[in-house]
Amino acid sequence: xxxxxxxxxxxxxxxxxxxxxxxxxxxxxxxxxxxxxxxxxxxxxxxxxxxxxxxxxxxxxxxxxxxxxxxxxxxxxxxxxxxxxxxxxxxxxxxxxxxxxxxxxxxxxxxxxxxxxxxxxxxxxxxxxxxxxxxxxxxxxxxxxxxxxxxxxxxxxxxxxxxxxxxxxxxxxxxxxxxxxxxxxxxxxxxxxxxxxxxxxxxxxxxxxxxxxxxxxxxxxxxxxxxxxxxxxxxxxxxxxxxxxxxxxxxxxxxxxxxxxxxxxxxxxxxxxxxxxxxxxxxxxxxxxxxxxxxxxxxxxxxxxxxxxxxxxxxxxxxxxxxxxxx
Amino acid sequence: xxxxxxxxxxxxxxxxxxxxxxxxxxxxxxxxxxxxxxxxxxxxxxxxxxxxxxxxxxxxxxxxxxxxxxxxxxxxxxxxxxxxxxxxxxxxxxxxxxxxxxxxxxxxxxxxxxxxxxxxxxxxxxxxxxxxxxxxxxxxxxxxxxxxxxxxxxxxxxxxxxxxxxxxxxxxxxxxxxxxxxxxxxxxxxxxxxxxxxxxxxxxxxxxxxxxxxxxxxxxxxxxxxxxxxxxxxxxxxxxxxxxxxxxxxxxxxxxxxxxxxxxxxxxxxxxxxxxxxxxxxxxxxxxxxxxxxxxxxxxxxxxxxxxxxxxxxxxxxxxxxxxxxx
Numbered sequence: 001x002x003x004x005x006x007x008x009x010x011x012x013x014x015x016x017x018x019x020x021x022x023x024x025x026x027x028x029x030x031x032x033x034x035x036x037x038x039x040x041x042x043x044x045x046x047x048x049x050x051x052x053x054x055x056x057x058x059x060x061x062x063x064x065x066x067x068x069x070x071x072x073x074x075x076x077x078x079x080x081x082x083x084x085x086x087x088x089x090x091x092x093x094x095x096x097x098x099x100x101x102x103x104x105x106x107x108x109x110x111x112x113x114x115x116x117x118x119x120x121x122x123x124x125x126x127x128x129x130x131x132x133x134x135x136x137x138x139x140x141x142x143x144x145x146x147x148x149x150x151x152x153x154x155x156x157x158x159x160x161x162x163x164x165x166x167x168x169x170x171x172x173x174x175x176x177x178x179x180x181x182x183x184x185x186x187x188x189x190x191x192x193x194x195x196x197x198x199x200x201x202x203x204x205x206x207x208x209x210x211x212x213x214x215x216x217x218x219x220x221x222x223x224x225x226x227x228x229x230x231x232x233x234x235x236x237x238x239x240x241x242x243x244x245x246x247x248x249x250x251x252x253x254x255x256x257x258x259x260x261x262x263x264x265x266x267x268x269x270x271x272x273x274x275x276x277x278x279x280x281x282x283x284x285x286x287x288x289x290x291x292x293x294x295x296x297x298x299x300x301x302x303x304x305x306x307x308x309x310x311x312x313x314x315x316x317x318x319x320x321x322x323x324x325x326x327x
Numbered sequence: 328x329x330x331x332x333x334x335x336x337x338x339x340x341x342x343x344x345x346x347x348x349x350x351x352x353x354x355x356x357x358x359x360x361x362x363x364x365x366x367x368x369x370x371x372x373x374x375x376x377x378x379x380x381x382x383x384x385x386x387x388x389x390x391x392x393x394x395x396x397x398x399x400x401x402x403x404x405x406x407x408x409x410x411x412x413x414x415x416x417x418x419x420x421x422x423x424x425x426x427x428x429x430x431x432x433x434x435x436x437x438x439x440x441x442x443x444x445x446x447x448x449x450x451x452x453x454x455x456x457x458x459x460x461x462x463x464x465x466x467x468x469x470x471x472x473x474x475x476x477x478x479x480x481x482x483x484x485x486x487x488x489x490x491x492x493x494x495x496x497x498x499x500x501x502x503x504x505x506x507x508x509x510x511x512x513x514x515x516x517x518x519x520x521x522x523x524x525x526x527x528x529x530x531x532x533x534x535x536x537x538x539x540x541x542x543x544x545x546x547x548x549x550x551x552x553x554x555x556x557x558x559x560x561x562x563x564x565x566x567x568x569x570x571x572x573x574x575x576x577x578x579x580x581x582x583x584x585x586x587x588x589x590x591x592x593x594x595x596x597x598x599x600x601x602x603x604x605x606x607x608x609x610x611x612x613x614x615x616x617x618x619x620x621x622x623x624x625x626x627x628x629x630x631x632x633x634x635x636x637x638x639x640x641x642x643x644x645x646x647x648x649x650x651x652x653x654x
Contacts, residue, residue: 079405184513188440251519255446
């Protein structure tokens with residue numbers, strides 16, 4: 001099953017089920033008004049949603065075409081948005097550009113940050129850039145949406161709490177990062193609103209591509225219509241979502257609807273390209289004679305697109321298509 | 328007006344209005360089912376809530392006694408919980424104990440962190456401590472709950488977005504803090520669930536004590552029945568809530584129901600005592616011949632209470648009364 005959230009004038013939108021071809025959707029708000037409402041009583045509503053999904057596939061319910069700019073983020077606001085940094089190649093590269101090594105504990109102790117979850121952008125919502133000097137970047141990521149997770153949950157068994165899988169664009173204001181992290185309390189202003197793929201999928205939708213607590217898919221990224229990345233999301237995710245869940249539930253419980261991200265997808269083989277400009281700039285710094293990056297950060301008018309495919313070329317979460325606007 | 332959230336078997340509880348003596352409350356869920364629902368359409372429901380509040384004061388509605396352990400956090404889960412560090416004396420003291428000075432930019436650039444908001448504790452909920460070596464501490468704070476805040480909101484005018492004021496206990500696992508902050512992405516495991524006062528008050532409830540974007544009140548803290556702090560919350564709050572709002576809305580908008588904290592209340596005059604054990608331990612380190620703290624962190628069985636009073640001795644937000652339990 002895949003879900004989307006349709007704008008209906010309310011803050012949290014209306015729950016819809018997406019047809020397997022991704023082209024049409026059906027109003028499912030008679031079963032649960034919103035995605036959060038479905039997640040709040042998942043055990044009870046999941047069977048009814050699955051029945052309705054079967055009717056949808058059999059052409060027995062009214063559908064509407066999927067129109068990207070009619071969709072909100074699947075959860076337009078969430079109770080928690082926690083982002084990992086599970087692709088160590090990303091961290092390794094960033095450090096390499098300043099002559100540093102990856103601290104060895106990063107291989108055993110997951111690094112996460114608490115993101116702002118009150119305003120999440122839909123797949124076609126503009127990215128507002130108050131000042132181009134802030135250095136706007138995109139970051140392509142995988143994410144899961146969790147059910148209720150008790151405090152002290154261990155990795156072994158944690159995957160039963162994964163209710164949905166999706167893709168996101170974790171926008172980052174690169175030029176604000178170092179000063180902000182130097183203050184010691186983590187990201188805040190350097191992480192503007194995160195944008196989400198149009199669809200969230202139950203793990204079974206991924207078939208064999210969902211294993212070892214990882215989504216084994218291809219994440220493709222376009223900047224202004226040109227491919228900048230075509231990455232493998234599975235093998236290089238150093239910590240699985242199960243390990244990340246154990247880490248984030250160590251000292252507190254998590255409520256249903258908590259979003260947990262993988263961090264920027266990154267592959268050591270540079271032929272895969274990048275899922276953020278920062279990495280491309282690091283590669284430029286390392287390879288150019290003057291040690292300077294050539295690729296500028298995003299400017300007003302730039303367009304970013306992301307899509308995730310399985311081995312059969314099926315787009316799992318639909319397409320993020322955002323434009324950067326000034327102000 | 329003051330509100331509380333009554334346990335009713337749902338995740339978000341039931342909205343109640345609290346009578347002015349703080350002893351009884353009335354079900355207001357016919358006006359808005361939950362506090363979040365009221366905040367979502369505040370302009371529309373506030374007048375109706377005020378009418379109902381007047382009827383309550385006139386003894387014309389059914390009331391029930393306020394029973395602390397029947398109450399959830401006013402927002403049992405929130406879309407965002409952002410905590411400042413506005414009492415510079417706290418930061419100054421902590422640094423002094425390790426021979427460091429307060430970085431001068433801390434006087435002009437607010438420091439905030441993004442907290443976990445998915446599971447917020449009610450005023451009488453136990454604090455679970457998985458391991459006493461984690462060094463559990465309390466932190467008494469003031470907080471505001473915001474309406475919708477547009478991105479780029481300036482301090483001048485920001486206070487119109489403050490809908491409610493309250494008090495909270497920002498539990499902290501001190502012995503996890505340094506290793507976690509050294510990782511660079513801020514707090515995560517070192518900040519377990521935050522506990523909230525039973526009542527939230529509209530700013531007018533504070534009368535003259537709400538001015539300059541600060542709550543000018545007395546925060547009293549008891550540990551195992553003995554007063555450990557009796558602090559002034561107003562004058563030493565270096566950044567006002569207006570300044571904190573400008574800071575947190577710099578690069579993104581905030582949704583209605585966002586909780587914004589002041590950080591640990593702290594007074595330079597040590598006769599006021601402390602609102603967290605860390606500060607008391609620092610004072611012990613600085614004054615003892617062996618440079619060692621005497622006060623241990625919290626252990627299972629310890630009890631913490633907090634209450635905030637105005638100049639007339641009225642308890643504004645009711646009483647937090649929590650016990651530490653192992654596990």
